[in-house]
Amino acid sequence: MIDLTLIWAGIIAFAVGAYVVMDGFDLGIGILFPAFRVGGERDMAMNSIAPVWDGNETWLVLGGGGLLAAFPLAYAIVLPALYAPLTAMLLGLVFRGVAFEFRWRDPGHRAFWDAAFCGGSALATFAQGITLGALLQGIEVSGRAYAGGWWDWLTPFSLLTGVSLMIGYALLGAGWLIWKTHGAIQTDARRFARPLLIALIVAIGLVSAYTPFLENKYYQRWIEWPGLVLTAPVPLLVAATGLLLWRSIDDPRDHRPFWLTLALFGLSMMGLAISIYPDVIPGRVSIWEAAAPERSQIFMLVGAAVLVPVILGYTIWAYWVFRGKVDEAGYH
Amino acid sequence: MLDAFDAVTLARIQFAFTVSFHFIFPSFSIGLASYLMVLEALFLKTGRSVYENLYRYWLKIFAIAFAMGVVSGIVMSYQFGTNWSVFSDRAGPIIGPLMAYEVLTAFFLEAGFLGVMLFGINKVGRGLHFAATCAVAVGTFISAFWILSVNSWMQTPVGYEIAANGQFVPGPSWLAIIFNPSFPYRLLHTVIAAYLTTSLVVGAVGAWHLLRDRNNRGARTMFSMAMWMAALVAPVQILVGDAHGLNTLEHQPAKVMAMEGHYQSHPDGAPLILFGIPNSAEKRVDYAVEVPKLSSLILKHDPNAPLAGLDTIPDDEEPPVGIVFWSFRIMVGLGFAIFGLGLFSLVARACRKMYDWPLLHRLAIVLGPSGFVTVIAGWVTTEVGRQPYTIYRLLRTSESASPLAAPAVAGSLIAFIIVYFAVFGVGVWYILKLMGKTPQRGESPQAVDHGPIRSAGITPAPAVEADRGEGERP
Numbered sequence: 001m002i003d004l005t006l007i008w009a010g011i012i013a014f015a016v017g018a019y020v021v022m023d024g025f026d027l028g029i030g031i032l033f034p035a036f037r038v039g040g041e042r043d044m045a046m047n048s049i050a051p052v053w054d055g056n057e058t059w060l061v062l063g064g065g066g067l068l069a070a071f072p073l074a075y076a077i078v079l080p081a082l083y084a085p086l087t088a089m090l091l092g093l094v095f096r097g098v099a100f101e102f103r104w105r106d107p108g109h110r111a112f113w114d115a116a117f118c119g120g121s122a123l124a125t126f127a128q129g130i131t132l133g134a135l136l137q138g139i140e141v142s143g144r145a146y147a148g149g150w151w152d153w154l155t156p157f158s159l160l161t162g163v164s165l166m167i168g169y170a171l172l173g174a175g176w177l178i179w180k181t182h183g184a185i186q187t188d189a190r191r192f193a194r195p196l197l198i199a200l201i202v203a204i205g206l207v208s209a210y211t212p213f214l215e216n217k218y219y220q221r222w223i224e225w226p227g228l229v230l231t232a233p234v235p236l237l238v239a240a241t242g243l244l245l246w247r248s249i250d251d252p253r254d255h256r257p258f259w260l261t262l263a264l265f266g267l268s269m270m271g272l273a274i275s276i277y278p279d280v281i282p283g284r285v286s287i288w289e290a291a292a293p294e295r296s297q298i299f300m301l302v303g304a305a306v307l308v309p310v311i312l313g314y315t316i317w318a319y320w321v322f323r324g325k326v327d328e329a330g331y332h
Numbered sequence: 333m334l335d336a337f338d339a340v341t342l343a344r345i346q347f348a349f350t351v352s353f354h355f356i357f358p359s360f361s362i363g364l365a366s367y368l369m370v371l372e373a374l375f376l377k378t379g380r381s382v383y384e385n386l387y388r389y390w391l392k393i394f395a396i397a398f399a400m401g402v403v404s405g406i407v408m409s410y411q412f413g414t415n416w417s418v419f420s421d422r423a424g425p426i427i428g429p430l431m432a433y434e435v436l437t438a439f440f441l442e443a444g445f446l447g448v449m450l451f452g453i454n455k456v457g458r459g460l461h462f463a464a465t466c467a468v469a470v471g472t473f474i475s476a477f478w479i480l481s482v483n484s485w486m487q488t489p490v491g492y493e494i495a496a497n498g499q500f501v502p503g504p505s506w507l508a509i510i511f512n513p514s515f516p517y518r519l520l521h522t523v524i525a526a527y528l529t530t531s532l533v534v535g536a537v538g539a540w541h542l543l544r545d546r547n548n549r550g551a552r553t554m555f556s557m558a559m560w561m562a563a564l565v566a567p568v569q570i571l572v573g574d575a576h577g578l579n580t581l582e583h584q585p586a587k588v589m590a591m592e593g594h595y596q597s598h599p600d601g602a603p604l605i606l607f608g609i610p611n612s613a614e615k616r617v618d619y620a621v622e623v624p625k626l627s628s629l630i631l632k633h634d635p636n637a638p639l640a641g642l643d644t645i646p647d648d649e650e651p652p653v654g655i656v657f658w659s660f661r662i663m664v665g666l667g668f669a670i671f672g673l674g675l676f677s678l679v680a681r682a683c684r685k686m687y688d689w690p691l692l693h694r695l696a697i698v699l700g701p702s703g704f705v706t707v708i709a710g711w712v713t714t715e716v717g718r719q720p721y722t723i724y725r726l727l728r729t730s731e732s733a734s735p736l737a738a739p740a741v742a743g744s745l746i747a748f749i750i751v752y753f754a755v756f757g758v759g760v761w762y763i764l765k766l767m768g769k770t771p772q773r774g775e776s777p778q779a780v781d782h783g784p785i786r787s788a789g790i791t792p793a794p795a796v797e798a799d800r801g802e803g804e805r806p
Contacts, residue, residue: 051447054402058443061409062435068413069432072424072499079413079420080734086414087744090407091751097403098755101396105762144421144497145735293495295502296425300432307436314444321448321455 004297008070009280009287011304015066017269019059021262026053028173030096030121031166032192033114041185042114048180048326050100055315057093069300073144073290074280081139081146082131082153089127096120122166129165133158136275137214141284157210164203168265171196175258178249180326186254193249193257201242204268208235211275215283218275234271241267340733342741343415346748348715352708353752354408357401359707362476362523363530364394365469367557372462381773382549389550389771390534393763395450400759402443404752415741419722419732425501426492426509427482434478442471476523484515486723487714488583500723513583517576518714524569525710528670529703531561535673536700537767539693546687550771555696556686563674570667574630580714581631584724586645587717590656592627593617594641602627602639607661610653615643617657651719659712666699666706673699 026049036042068075079086099117103110130153137157140148174196177189212219221227241263248256276282280290291297368390375383409431412420420428445467453461491508492500502509538555541548581588589595593605595615604626608617625635632639642650673695680686718724722732 051451054399054443054446055440057402057406058435058439061406061439062432064409064413065428065432065435068420068424069428072421072428075413075424075428076417076421079410080417080736083414083734083736083740083744086410087747090410091747093406094403094751094755097406098399098759101399102758102762105396105766145417147735150737150740292425292428293499293501295504295506296429299502299506300429303433303436307440311436311440311444315440318444318447321452 004294004301005070005287005291007301008066008291008297009278011308012063012066012070013269013273015059015062017266019056019063020265020269022056022059023053024169024265025049025172025176025258026056027096027121027125028169028171029176030117030173031125031170032173032177032189033118033121035192036185036188038111038114041188044181044185044326045177046100046103046117048177051322052319053097053100055318057097070292070297071280071287071290072292074285076144077139077141077146077281077285078135081148082134084150085127085130085134085153089124089131092120092123092125092127094120096124125166125169126162129162130154130158132165132272133161136161136211136272136282138283139281141281157214160203160210161207164200164207167196167199167203168261168268171200172258172261172265175261179255179258182325190249194246197242197245197249200264201238204238204264208271215275217283221274231271231274234267234274238264238267337738337742339736339738339741340730342738342745343733343736344729346415346741346745347411349745350404350407350411350748350752352711353756354401354404355707355711356704357397357404358472358475359522359526359529359704360533361394361397361401362472362526363528364390364397364534365465365472366527367530367534368394369462369465369469370557372465376458376462382553385771385773386550386554389766391450393766396759396763396766398442398446400756404756407748413734414744415734415736416722416732417734419727422498422727422732423486423500423723425499426485429502429506430478430482430485430510434475434482438471438475438478441474442468445471473523476526477519480519480522481510481512481515484518485509485512487518487718488512488514489723489726500726514576514579517572517579520572521569521576521710522707524565524572525703525707527561528565528569529707531558531565532670532673532696532700532703534558535562535696539696539700540767541770542687543690543693543697545770548770549773552687554771555693559674559677559681559686559696562670563678566667566671566674570671573664573667578631580717584718585640586642586649586651587656587714588631589640589642589645590651590653590717591660591713592631593620593653593657594627594639595653596643597639597641598628599638601625601636602631602641604630608657610657612650612653649720651717656713656717659709659716663706663709663713666702666709669699670702670706 029045029049033042033045036045064075067078095116097120099113099120103113103117106113133155134153137155139146140152171193174189174193178186178193181189208222212222222231241260245257245260245264248260251257278287279285280287368387371383371387371390374380375387445464448456448461448464449468452464456464489500490512491503491505493503495501534554535558538551538553538558541551542555545551577588577591592602593608593610594602595610595617601624603622603624605617605620605622608620608622611618628637628639629635631637642653676692676695677686680689680692683689686692720729721727722729
């Protein structure tokens with residue numbers, strides 16, 4: 001018998017992964033924005049993502065909406081538990097989203113909308129990182145509801161994951177700009193990539209070292225024999241990818257730093273999955289406990305099986321339309 | 333006094349505030365996306381540059397409205413969970429899949445092709461670009477389809493079963509859930525409202541520029557198109573609204589009682605209360621101005637038909653009458669004003685004074701924002717009218733909210749109010765600035781003439797006007 005719940009866990013994980021892969025680099029460009037020179041450099045950075053950011057962000061809606069549809073209990077527990085960081089994320093995304101239009105419409109206040117673009121991107125990213133950390137460290141559940149306090153999400157660990165994600169997205173943004181631009185801004189992006197990479201490896205190391213001590217189950221998975229045999233390749237692969245990425249920064253094949261950074265994200269997400277599987281709220285609620293009834297799962301699966309490939313198809317097409325290097329004057 | 337602001341009340345205010353703000357933008361962009369599609373189709377068919385210029389003119393406005401709709405919509409998609417988690421847990425197996433379909437069939441379509449629509453004209457060719465415009469327009473409609481299905485199911489729930497854990501779970505037929513009894517009426521009424529809202533805005537902008545230069549070609553064309561829309565669609569909307577009202581009477585009678593201000597039952601024909609002040613404490617409408625038997629005539633098509641009042645339902649199931657009573661009157665009153673504008677434009681057309689009758693143009697300007705007011709008033713009527721329930725007669729609003737402390741909800745409410753007024757206020761200001769510029773030949777893709785070119789590919793039209801006939805075409 002096919003386990004629909006497992007399939008749905010896979011689809012939600014895919015949606016969240018697609019979100020991180022796609023919105024990650026454009027949020028990263030927002031985080032790096034103040035480092036670029038006012039004028040041509042900033043315009044070029046903005047132009048490189050203007051046609052695709054909206055589609056990228058839609059994966060966040062699918063992640064949230066999919067969670068409500070497939071795992072309503074998890075949705076109902078997690079969102080109130082993370083009320084403050086999620087509200088901050090939404091407000092950050094509001095500022096950032098409108099900045100794409102507003103900064104071109106009002107040259108007199110462009111500095112303000114540049115700041116809104118950067119601040120909104122940074123706030124949204126930081127909040128997403130905190131959300132991840134708060135989930136990993138555990139959420140108080142009683143019955144079918146959140147039972148913890150209003151500030152439970154705020155811990156040194158969640159602040160660490162928040163900062164880590166900002167570094168990671170910034171590196172993705174630098175990789176994207178190395179790929180999509182040329183000239184001074186590309187040189188700047190290469191220059192930013194090195195310290196960001198070092199910071200990211202340190203951050204991954206700190207989060208990985210901290211995680212096993214949050215929950216007994218994580219400890220068993222990562223440290224104790226025989227879990228160690230299965231999990232040891234992950235940090236080794238992280239180290240190898242980091243090394244390749246370091247060397248690719250000066251590589252004339254401009255697309256490499258971006259893809260290698262994505263590989264680092266992929267490995268981190270794999271590590272995350274090793275820690276929490278098969279829970280949707282780590283240590284509290286499994287995917288089967290939170291799952292929607294079968295009729296809901298089947299109804300959505302029919303649609304998702306047809307529509308997700310179609311969506312991926314026209315998304316790839318849209319990226320293909322805007323392939324190649326961008327310049328100050330946008331796409332021609 | 334402050335005790336009134338418990339967490340549930342604050343969550344309700346927050347939802348009402350964010351959803352009302354949000355809905356302003358889709359109710360505009362649904363219609364505007366279709367208008368852009370029509371303009372581009374007309375340009376491709378006729379080659380007349382006036383259509384291309386208008387396309388570019390409105391595309392800039394669409395981009396801003398759409399961006400504000402997107403970001404405020406993302407907030408809505410998370411608010412179900414943050415503020416209404418018990419509702420999300422209980423109703424998630426039914427409304428979750430419908431909203432997931434909205435994301436899969438509409439949001440991705442709109443977002444994916446919007447980039448091509450805004451920035452891709454020289455990269456994909458005119459035909460594909462038109463396809464992108466169509467995809468965005470169709471996406472806005474599909475989105476309306478699903479979200480209205482969700483809303484209608486909450487108003488007229490059918491096709492559900494109740495599981496052991498208290499969840500509403502789907503019965504054997506999803507079609508019964510999607511096409512629930514009030515859905516067709518609600519969808520039609522809302523989409524037509526969106527088209528009317530857009531045509532009133534387009535008409536007002538056209539009228540504004542006609543008052544300044546009655547020979548401006550773009551202003552003439554947009555004004556004429558918008559007035560056709562108002563003249564033809566406003567009467568249809570009145571008929572659809574009437575049918576929707578009858579449907580509501582059948583499925584949500586208490587809402588109609590509140591709309592009509594019928595505290596008492598009328599066994600031998602109910603009057604239509606035109607105006608008055610509903611007094612829920614005394615269960616009557618003070619200072620009522622009423623027409624005898626008319627309410628029965630409208631609702632039952634028989635002046636002597638008996639009509640039940642709010643005295644037939646328990647007090648704790650009574651919706652807030654005052655709000656519903658007045659929002660309904662605002663909606664209907666403005667609806668007839670819009671209808672009147674449409675008739676006026678037909679008269680002007682018949683007299684060949686479409687472009688030089690300043691009274692008509694001034695009236696169109698005055699009524700320019702009335703679509704938004706009407707739409708919000710209509711939503712207030714339907715949403716407040718179904719209180720005290722989130723899922724009609726099955727789940728109370730007071731039992732739907734997240735287990736949150738009032739200060740948390742109050743804090744986020746204040747943040748949303750400040751941010752929304754600041755950000756969207758500025759956005760509306762930019763839109764008004766764009767609308768204030770006269771539509772030109774060879775309309776530039778740029779709102780500003782200096783600064784970096786965000787050309788995104790839309791290059792200015794050839795200097796030579798392809799349009800031969802500059803003559804009159806009323």
